[in-house]
Amino acid sequence: MVAQTTAPIRTAPPLAKSQPRVMNIQNVSKQYNKQNWGLRDFTLEIGPGVLGLLGPNGAGKSTLMRILATITKATSGTVTWNGADIARSPNQLRAVLGYLPQDFGVYPNLTAVEFLQYMAAIKGLDAKTAKRRIEELLQVVNLVEAAKRPLGSYSGGMKQRVGIAQALLNDPQLLIVDEPTVGLDPEERVRFRNLLSDLSGERIVILSTHIVSDVEAAATHIALINKGQLLRQAAPEELLKELENKVWEWKVSSDELLALKQKYIVSGTIRRSDGVQVRVVHADKPNTNANNVSPNLEDAYLYIIGGGA
Ligand SMILES: Nc1ncnc2c1ncn2[C@@H]1O[C@H](COP(=O)(O)OP(=O)(O)O)[C@@H](O)[C@H]1O
Numbered sequence: 001m002v003a004q005t006t007a008p009i010r011t012a013p014p015l016a017k018s019q020p021r022v023m024n025i026q027n028v029s030k031q032y033n034k035q036n037w038g039l040r041d042f043t044l045e046i047g048p049g050v051l052g053l054l055g056p057n058g059a060g061k062s063t064l065m066r067i068l069a070t071i072t073k074a075t076s077g078t079v080t081w082n083g084a085d086i087a088r089s090p091n092q093l094r095a096v097l098g099y100l101p102q103d104f105g106v107y108p109n110l111t112a113v114e115f116l117q118y119m120a121a122i123k124g125l126d127a128k129t130a131k132r133r134i135e136e137l138l139q140v141v142n143l144v145e146a147a148k149r150p151l152g153s154y155s156g157g158m159k160q161r162v163g164i165a166q167a168l169l170n171d172p173q174l175l176i177v178d179e180p181t182v183g184l185d186p187e188e189r190v191r192f193r194n195l196l197s198d199l200s201g202e203r204i205v206i207l208s209t210h211i212v213s214d215v216e217a218a219a220t221h222i223a224l225i226n227k228g229q230l231l232r233q234a235a236p237e238e239l240l241k242e243l244e245n246k247v248w249e250w251k252v253s254s255d256e257l258l259a260l261k262q263k264y265i266v267s268g269t270i271r272r273s274d275g276v277q278v279r280v281v282h283a284d285k286p287n288t289n290a291n292n293v294s295p296n297l298e299d300a301y302l303y304i305i306g307g308g309a
């Protein structure tokens with residue numbers, strides 16, 4: 001595959017600043033069955049920028065995204081888009097929504113152009129607008145050269161980029177992408193992250209992932225979610241600030257490591273010839289040899305998800 005940077009994004013002129021653009025999630029719960037809750041009393045307000053929805057597998061990320069994309073309804077609670085209830089009037093939101101589901105599948109026999117034409121027709125774009133928009137988007141997602149090849153021959157990263165292109169057909173004000181980097185190789189991951197941060201601007205972008213480094217570069221806000229509940233919403237800098245003076249490194253023997261892992265949140269280990277350099281997140285100095293080091297988002301994630309905060 002040719003390594004190229006993505007072309008600059010050309011979209012419709014930005015909306016007037018006065019136009020509201022806010023998603024308000026109020027006390028939303030989703031109960032699948034007796035034992036299974038996807039979400040529990042989830043409350044969050046989302047404005048322009050890139051929101052990184054970060055949490056382990058089973059946390060409720062896809063459940064939340066499906067509700068926001070009006071694919072499923074909450075059991076209780078309300079979600080409003082610019083003040084209007086999305087369960088009662090979903091079409092208002094659907095008109096300005098782009099959604100890339102976690103289990104996005106492509107038709108292997110269609111080319112990228114054919115697939116995008118098909119999706120554009122479903123979304124109700126007229127043929128002329130669709131043609132122009134597809135040409136633009138193929139550049140945005142860097143698939144001009146591969147545009148006439150069947151999707152079955154595409155790599156994982158290329159398929160995800162087609163997925164993003166279909167989500168962008170209507171130039172959405174709200175773009176929801178669910179775990180888009182799963183299955184991508186490291187190079188494709190980096191390219192995909194760059195693409196997402198280029199796409200933000202006046203839009204709301206909601207990106208879910210269980211991988212901290214996916215949101216490190218792009219996210220302007222982070223929502224940490226676990227067991228169907230919101231643990232924290234903050235700017236990345238705030239999370240890092242919170243972890244100041246709580247991250248420690250020192251050297252231990254291999255034998256000590258296991259006990260240490262049971263007692264503390266270990267956010268990193270590096271094997272050395274004379275032992276193991278451990279990185280621990282803890283409010284107080286855990287060991288006389290421990291040195292304070294500067295925190296990263298992975299530390300913050302483990303600390304908050306692990307219940308240290
Ligand atoms: N269709 C479903 N039926 C029953 N339980 C489900 C369904 N979808 C998700 N769940 C459950 O809801 C919880 C949250 O799942 P999900 O939203 O997929 O989490 P995530 O996307 O963060 O991995 C999990 O416990 C999962 O097993």
Ligand SMILES: [Mg+2]
Nearest residue numbers: 061062102179
């Ligand atoms: Mg999911």
